Amino acid sequence: MKSIRAIVEEEGISLTPQRLAIIDFMEGNRTHPTVDEIYQDVKSMYPTISKATVYSTMQLLCELGAVQELSIRKRGEACFDPRENKHQHFLCRKCNRVIDISVDLYDEEDIIKAIDSRGHRVEDVHSYFYGVCSDCIQSK
Amino acid sequence: MKSIRAIVEEEGISLTPQRLAIIDFMEGNRTHPTVDEIYQDVKSMYPTISKATVYSTMQLLCELGAVQELSIRKRGEACFDPRENKHQHFLCRKCNRVIDISVDLYDEEDIIKAIDSRGHRVEDVHSYFYGVCSDCIQSK
DNA sequence: TACTGATTTGTAATCATTATAATATTGTAA
DNA sequence: TTACAATATTATAATGATTACAAATCAGTA
Numbered sequence: 001m002k003s004i005r006a007i008v009e010e011e012g013i014s015l016t017p018q019r020l021a022i023i024d025f026m027e028g029n030r031t032h033p034t035v036d037e038i039y040q041d042v043k044s045m046y047p048t049i050s051k052a053t054v055y056s057t058m059q060l061l062c063e064l065g066a067v068q069e070l071s072i073r074k075r076g077e078a079c080f081d082p083r084e085n086k087h088q089h090f091l092c093r094k095c096n097r098v099i100d101i102s103v104d105l106y107d108e109e110d111i112i113k114a115i116d117s118r119g120h121r122v123e124d125v126h127s128y129f130y131g132v133c134s135d136c137i138q139s140k
Numbered sequence: 141m142k143s144i145r146a147i148v149e150e151e152g153i154s155l156t157p158q159r160l161a162i163i164d165f166m167e168g169n170r171t172h173p174t175v176d177e178i179y180q181d182v183k184s185m186y187p188t189i190s191k192a193t194v195y196s197t198m199q200l201l202c203e204l205g206a207v208q209e210l211s212i213r214k215r216g217e218a219c220f221d222p223r224e225n226k227h228q229h230f231l232c233r234k235c236n237r238v239i240d241i242s243v244d245l246y247d248e249e250d251i252i253k254a255i256d257s258r259g260h261r262v263e264d265v266h267s268y269f270y271g272v273c274s275d276c277i278q279s280k
Numbered sequence: 281t282a283c284t285g286a287t288t289t290g291t292a293a294t295c296a297t298t299a300t301a302a303t304a305t306t307g308t309a310a
Numbered sequence: 311t312t313a314c315a316a317t318a319t320t321a322t323a324a325t326g327a328t329t330a331c332a333a334a335t336c337a338g339t340a
Contacts, residue, residue, distance in 0.1 A: 014337070016287065035327080050289045055328070071214050072268040075297065077327060078215060092273035099273060106248040111269070119274030127267040128212040129251070133232035133239060134259030154306065156318065175296080190320045195297070215328070217296060 001084050003027060007066040021046050022057045026067055026082055032089075032098040034077040072098055090115055090122070141224050143167060147206040161186050162197045166207055166222055172229075172238040174217040212238055230255055230262070 004023045008015060015023075021042045025033075033041070039054045058080055061067040068081045072091050079098060081089070088101040088111055103114045112122045144163045148155060155163075161182045165173075173181070179194045198220060201207040208221045212231050219238060221229070228241040228251055243254045252262045 071211050074211050090269040094272050094276035108246040121271045122269050123271040125269050129230040129262050131261045131263040132234050136234035
């Protein structure tokens with residue numbers, strides 16, 4: 001899997017110290033941090049960074065496909081995930097953690113079984129498909 | 141499939157005129173309305189209704205399992221769906237519509253094929269699993 | 281070194297949602 | 311029917327994430 005930094009460098013996008021600090025924090029990160037969590041962490045190394053920079057950098061990384069924005073937290077903040085090997089996301093409604101489930105499965109029922117077999121309890125599944133609808137493809 | 145109204149009545153919850161107007165609008169509704177869209181529609185019949193009432197009623201209907209809250213719109217508003225037969229949700233990034241895909245399938249790749257076969261183009265899939273994690277089950 | 285464009289910063293604005301408190305309505309018991 | 315308590319509704323204020331914006335800074339190049 002290509003690193004976030006490698007993807008950014010390949011695109012010829014300038015690696016400012018702020019961006020580098022954010023990328024370093026995200027690289028291999030499995031905690032699914034929110035913008036505020038990224039901001040708090042980077043600020044300790046780089047005290048003058050602004051939250052607006054975190055927003056713009058995360059948007060950039062999403063556009064490059066280097067990270068993924070998750071909207072798993074209902075009515076809450078976005079959180080981010082480096083795009084790595086196929087895995088699923090499980091949100092615990094008690095402790096509010098987003099837990100990676102590393103399975104290479106595509107069938108919802110198989111995935112639920114895999115999550116259950118790790119000792120968790122699945123109560124709900126939301127699957128969202130994104131793209132372009134037939135009307136918009138035609139009226140292009 | 142049980143109607144929203146039937147579910148509410150079974151629970152012995154009082155059917156105020158405001159709730160009834162909201163339920164009537166949601167019953168069989170396939171447009172996945174947001175709170176504001178529900179509010180605008182109901183207001184035309186019931187001009188004094190408050191948006192706070194729409195919020196509280198939608199929360200009630202969700203708790204009863206009569207409707208489902210979707211967070212398919214990234215960084216956007218919640219939208220709602222009467223709980224009916226199994227189907228999938230497809231968001232068009234151009235026209236911003238949420239389109240129901242009526243399939244009784246559980247395999248992501250099969251679902252994508254079904255959506256494609258209707259002339260749409262799927263670009264991304266987000267599947268979110270919700271429940272209680274093993275740590276929280278144990279430390280109960 | 282000077283200049284141009286991109287980036288960062290801090291702040292203000294926006295927008296959905298939640299909280300709150302006053303008012304109105306409902307259901308129930310006398 | 312009347313009175314009362316519990317519940318629901320309303321309007322408004324508060325919150326919190328995100329976006330917009332303009333000024334200041336920085337990077338790369340002629």
